[in-house]
Every structure is written in C-alpha cells, then in structure tokens.
Amino acid sequence: MVRLITHNLLACHAKGCTTNNFPLQLKDVTIELREAEFNPDFVSGFLSRLEWTALVNAAKELGDTSLPPELPDMVDDDLLKNLHHVLLEIHIDEGSMICPNCGHSYPISNGIPNMLLAEHEIG
Amino acid sequence: MTYRALELLNLPPDEPAFLLDIGCGSGLSGEILDEEGYNWIGVDVAPSMLEVALEREVEGDLFLQDIGQGFGFRPGSFDGAISISVIQWLLNAETSHPTSSPPHRLTRFFTTLHSALRNPSRAILQFYPTSDDQIQLITSIAQKAGFGGGVVVDYPNSKKAKKVFLCLFVGSGGQQIPKGLDGEDTEVQEGRAAFEKRREKSGKKDKNGKRRGIKDKDWILKKKELYRQRGKESVPRDSKYTARKRKPVF
Numbered sequence: 001m002v003r004l005i006t007h008n009l010l011a012c013h014a015k016g017c018t019t020n021n022f023p024l025q026l027k028d029v030t031i032e033l034r035e036a037e038f039n040p041d042f043v044s045g046f047l048s049r050l051e052w053t054a055l056v057n058a059a060k061e062l063g064d065t066s067l068p069p070e071l072p073d074m075v076d077d078d079l080l081k082n083l084h085h086v087l088l089e090i091h092i093d094e095g096s097m098i099c100p101n102c103g104h105s106y107p108i109s110n111g112i113p114n115m116l117l118a119e120h121e122i123g
Numbered sequence: 124m125t126y127r128a129l130e131l132l133n134l135p136p137d138e139p140a141f142l143l144d145i146g147c148g149s150g151l152s153g154e155i156l157d158e159e160g161y162n163w164i165g166v167d168v169a170p171s172m173l174e175v176a177l178e179r180e181v182e183g184d185l186f187l188q189d190i191g192q193g194f195g196f197r198p199g200s201f202d203g204a205i206s207i208s209v210i211q212w213l214l215n216a217e218t219s220h221p222t223s224s225p226p227h228r229l230t231r232f233f234t235t236l237h238s239a240l241r242n243p244s245r246a247i248l249q250f251y252p253t254s255d256d257q258i259q260l261i262t263s264i265a266q267k268a269g270f271g272g273g274v275v276v277d278y279p280n281s282k283k284a285k286k287v288f289l290c291l292f293v294g295s296g297g298q299q300i301p302k303g304l305d306g307e308d309t310e311v312q313e314g315r316a317a318f319e320k321r322r323e324k325s326g327k328k329d330k331n332g333k334r335r336g337i338k339d340k341d342w343i344l345k346k347k348e349l350y351r352q353r354g355k356e357s358v359p360r361d362s363k364y365t366a367r368k369r370k371p372v373f
Contacts, residue, residue: 002184003184005162005184006164006184008197009164009196009197009200010195010196010197011195011196011197012195013192013193013194013195013235021195022197036182039139039160041138041139042139042141042162045138045139046141049199049200051197088162110174110177111177111185112170112173112177112185112186112187113186113187114187115166115186115187115188115189115192115195116168116187116188116189116192117189117192119218119220119222119223122192122193122222122231
C-alpha cells in the first residue's frame with residue numbers, strides 16, 4: 001500500500017536523476033480507503049517533513065480537495081483530521097508512479113510499488 | 124530481536140516515530156512495530172515475502188526494492204531505521220557488472236540510508252558476519268558514508284545466542300555506543316584481539332623449526348613419579364638410559 005505520506009517522501013533514485021525528480025507523478029491509479037487510528041501528535045510532528053504543494057497536488061489528483069493550497073499558520077484540529085485522512089487513509093492499490101525528470105516508471109501492483117532498477121540505471 | 128533493536132535505537136519515549144524496516148521480509152518485525160505504535164515503511168527484495176506480509180495485514184507501506192541499489196527517499200524522512208538479519212546479503216555479488224560488487228552496493232546502501240535519516244537519529248542493523256574482515260568492510264564503508272557508531276555484540280561467548288548489531292549514528296551530539304548484553308563479557312568487539320592462527324601454533328616447535336615430541340624425558344619422569352605415588356608396582360628405575368631412543372637395528 002502506498003499511502004500519500006510515503007508518496008510525499010519518494011523521489012526517483014535512478015542514475016544521474018538528481019534534479020526535478022520529485023514528486024513522482026501518479027498515473028492510472030485505483031485507490032482504496034482504509035480507516036487508521038488518528039494520532040494528532042504524529043501528524044503535527046510530521047508537518048515539518050512534508051512538501052505541502054506536492055501533497056496537495058497529489059491529493060487533488062486522487063480526488064480529495066479537503067486541504068488548503070497553502071499551509072495555514074494556525075494548525076487546528078480539523079486540519080489535522082483532514083491531513084490524517086489524506087496521509088494515512090488513502091491507499092494507492094494499482095497504477096504507476098512516473099519520474100517527472102527521467103520518465104522512469106515505477107509500477108504499483110497489489111499495493112506494492114516496484115522500485116527495482118535495471119543494471120544501467122543504478123547510480 | 125526486534126525488541127532489542129528498538130531498545131538500541133533509543134527513540135525518545137512517548138513520541139510517535141516514523142521508521143524504516145530494511146528487509147522487512149514477511150512482516151515479522153513489522154507486526155512488532157505496529158504493536159509498539161510506530162508508523163513504518165518496509166522494503167524487501169523478495170516479492171513472495173512481501174505477499175506474505177500483505178496477508179498479515181501489517182500497517183506499514185511495503186516496497187519491492189533492492190537495498191544495494193539505494194533508496195529514493197527524500198532527505199530527513201525517517202526517525203530511525205532497523206534491519207534484522209539482512210545486510211550480510213549485500214556481500215554477495217550476483218552478476219559481474221561493476222554495480223553488483225559488494226563494496227559498490229554497500230556504499231550505495233549506506234550513503235542513501237544516511238541521507239534518508241533525520242539528524243540526529245540512529246540505524247540499528249543486525250546481521251550475521253562470517254568473518255572479522257566482513258565486519259571491517261561494512262563498518263569502514265558506513266563510516267565513509269558519514270555514519271558514526273560501531274559494532275555491538277550480544278552474548279559474544281555463545282555460539283547460538285551471539286548477535287552482531289551495527290549501531291550507526293547520524294549526527295553527533297555525544298551519542299554513546301550502547302553496551303552489548305551478557306554478564307561476564309560485555310566488551311565491544313572492536314576492543315578484542317582478533318583470532319590468530321600463528322599464536323595458536325607457537326610453542327609446539329623449537330628454535331630449529333622441528334616439532335618437539337610430546338613424550339620427552341620430562342614427561343616420562345613425571346609419569347613414573349605419578350605411578351610410584353599411586354603405589355603401582357614394577358615402575359622401572361630412573362637411570363641415564365631413561366627416555367633414550369633405541370639404536371636402529373641395522
């Protein structure tokens with residue numbers, strides 16, 4: 001299962017692909033919603049590590065527009081709940097992730113992304 | 124073992140953490156991470172093991188990834204990393220391609236792992252080395268990648284329970300290498316002399332390089348004395364001929 005929290009951390013790691021390799025673009029995805037335990041401390045602690053625009057765009061692509069386009073200065077409970085939903089409850093089941101720079105495609109099947117590289121792509 | 128790794132990881136208590144499980148396999152350690160309330164991501168190179176992990180319905184995200192190819196995670200993503208019985212596999216070369224050589228794979232693994240971890244944080248990697256050379260190769264490459272830390276050995280005197288943990292630190296800040304378990308011998312492997320065959324052999328040979336016989340005159344006299352003390356009859360007298368070799372017949 002690729003959750004958006006993971007997607008927000010993933011960059012392309014093929015050889016020579018060091019700039020503009022984040023975020024990976026989602027393509028032909030099917031998603032599944034699964035409830036997860038809400039932990040406000042974890043979500044607010046994770047805020048500093050998120051790329052906000054990338055997250056909002058990825059959420060939009062998956063049809064969730066509950067997040068504001070800019071990270072508000074005041075973080076309230078509603079925002080944390082929405083964030084929790086976006087980060088931890090949306091699972092990408094099938095599809096693929098494509099690097100915007102080198103075009104490498106990482107297929108996702110059965111919830112598991114295949115991050116293997118061919119020999120000539122290993123950095 | 125996962126519990127011990129978590130203990131060595133020394134995370135601040137009561138704070139939710141985001142961990143990386145390297146070589147999560149069938150999700151055994153993942154279940155423990157779930158129990159302890161951590162959010163985690165697992166990577167493994169074997170699809171069949173990942174399917175088992177899926178069936179277990181672990182909470183973490185699973186990745187099919189070869190750790191020798193490096194990770195693609197953004198810098199500072201994780202609060203820590205654990206790995207149970209995995210990195211010895213990095214020492215095998217599968218093809219003759221240069222990127223498949225163990226040093227290259229280890230370098231790639233450690234550098235990308237180092238950047239994926241937060242500062243400060245720790246990585247605890249338990250593995251089964253077959254020789255001291257392997258430990259040295261792995262630690263030297265880890266140090267080149269920027270890690271601090273060293274090797275911790277639990278139960279160094281036991282063949283079965285002996286466990287080697289590589290404790291790596293990102294960033295400094297006065298982090299101490301934790302002590303290995305075991306009452307009598309808790310020293311860290313680095314402080315111990317390596318096994319040397321040369322020393323084991325010494326003492327059996329005299330100056331001229333010939334093997335000294337075990338049953339020399341001293342030994343025979345000692346035995347005879349022992350027999351007399353025990354009251355054994357017909358122990359031959361000691362004389363100048365004692366323990367001398369017979370002349371060859373021809």
